[in-house]
Amino acid sequence: MPAGVIEAAAERLTALRRLLGGLDLDAAVISRPAHMRYFSGFKLSRGEEATSGHSGTLFVTADEQLILADARYIEQAQAETPTWELVTTSRTLAEELSELLGSRDVLHCGLEAESLTHADWSDIAQLAPGSELHRIDEELAALRVIKDEREIELIARACALGDRCFQYLLGVLRPGMSERELAWELESFLRANGSEGLAFDPIVLAGPRASMPHGRPSDARIEPGNVLLLDFGCQVDGYRSDMTRTVFVGEPDDELRGLYATVQAAQQAAIDVVQPGVTGSAVDAAAREVIAAAGHGDAFGHGLGHGIGLETHEAPVLRRYAQPLQVGMVFSLEPGIYLPGRTGIRIEDIVALEASGPRLLTTSPRGALVIG
């Protein structure tokens, strides 16, 4: 690992221990993959472990840092986390943890209630009756919400790759292609050009299908007169990108042009208002007002944006974030208008918040594009 990375990992562990001290907790148990990677460097991919129980868990006290992993993952953990002590597990998470909690006399332990299943949590509670269990999800998310320079650089690289992919797609797009064929071009380009994997299954929707904010690519053909909505992201060293563009295949009518102009104006209103010290909900409201004023308030059924980093969706969730946004936060701005059975339009960019305002990490043109 480069020296800067090792220093960052050490700082993160120090911040975690400071958090434990502040909350009067004797230990933390961490198993959310993004958190494991952030604090230890242990990289679990979205593989079989997603369906086969616990492949890795961190156990941190004031003076110990352990990685619990079963035999399938222990060699990988050893290679990726040289400064952590490894514990090879063979029993359930609750059985392994109850032994650690008992032998370390842990009275108060912090855990991730938003990632641990209820089954695991209640099994731990039952097997370790001497330890009180506390939720620390929000506090852990808050440790990750301000990105350091290296993290912003990695997100920016992922965003730049997304921009290149969008350019590539404009070049290969032909009327008559199916959504699925174009999605495959998208995925192939990202993988061939250095993405570790996608940030999420890409959304490629043509014509009226674009009204499904999270629809999946189908065999539907992209026809002249359609809008084409592309929403996709990639990964560079674990850090994600996320962008949406809606392009016109052939000249749009005035109504579509008008809807696009409204969505673009809504996004611009958010870009204009976002500054350190402004709340996330105020930024959401700025965009929402533009769409409501155009008479489409009900057609914007999701939040304006979400933080992004080691996870595609993380803090801050703008609509619900009533605190001031801070320098170092990275998030999406993605207003949309969805008219079921007719059309859907969304524009999404990622910004990093700097002292002087938002820096756009995605740089593809945001104006209306007509193809073919």
Place this chain on the structure above:
Amino acid sequence: MPAGVIEAAAERLTALRRLLGGLDLDAAVISRPAHMRYFSGFKLSRGEEATSGHSGTLFVTADEQLILADARYIEQAQAETPTWELVTTSRTLAEELSELLGSRDVLHCGLEAESLTHADWSDIAQLAPGSELHRIDEELAALRVIKDEREIELIARACALGDRCFQYLLGVLRPGMSERELAWELESFLRANGSEGLAFDPIVLAGPRASMPHGRPSDARIEPGNVLLLDFGCQVDGYRSDMTRTVFVGEPDDELRGLYATVQAAQQAAIDVVQPGVTGSAVDAAAREVIAAAGHGDAFGHGLGHGIGLETHEAPVLRRYAQPLQVGMVFSLEPGIYLPGRTGIRIEDIVALEASGPRLLTTSPRGALVIG
């Protein structure tokens, strides 16, 4: 939907209601994606929803069947589940459910403790104090453990596509390729030939790296003298395949040949013993004894096999399955020997259990293969 599919869905819902009756439950809340697809046909892909909260949940009582979905998914739900009533949600899962539980006077409700997060479960418990919450994970898994003919046909088709992919890889494999390059060939072949997506991130490991049962493909080169371990799966209409082959790149030495023969003999022992009425743990033991007798008992650190269907890993988990195996179960048989720093060998096939014994759904040769 074809008529057979609609009938199967109706039968499954009837079986679920029979289960609720037997457990004296007034309602079930179901949000695990495989369960939602099984009971309702609602197909959530592994997309953004994985990181952004609840995109769909089933609520079933004796006379109602509701799908709760937020605005992003409601149109898709409508198209995929014509016989279910849709409820568009805008609040948290706990807020939405507490209203339903209250208005339906639900005293006892079944939920999936192994998929719901502890945060959701405890929020529901707090907001719906009049409803007692019960775990029904095992009972739901048991409903899915016997596959019908159509399900077995879909798994068989996925397995056949895996076999074709393995043949293709043998053709393109050249010493000097990296693990990652071969993994990309694998993924491209599966996607181009009809797989909806992979069943899990493919495992492609060369030489000593093969000792990591779940390692990820790297830039390491596949060199003469290496073993090459390939473990991958695809999806056909949601149903998964999973297979592993370990091939020799250049002539192996006697030790490697001997290890391979042991793993193959262990798998054959399992195939020979598996029959309806035999317990899963007995099948696991049959394979394990062969490896132990060869002096490598400690080098087989995982279970012999797992059920497969709408999830890559599901019931029955053979090692822990002390009940008799039944006709209609579909599972893997995958013994392995892992010698850290030296080598790893695993052979994995999928079998469907019939009255006359196991039918192999993967049909690639299981004997030692030497390439180049």
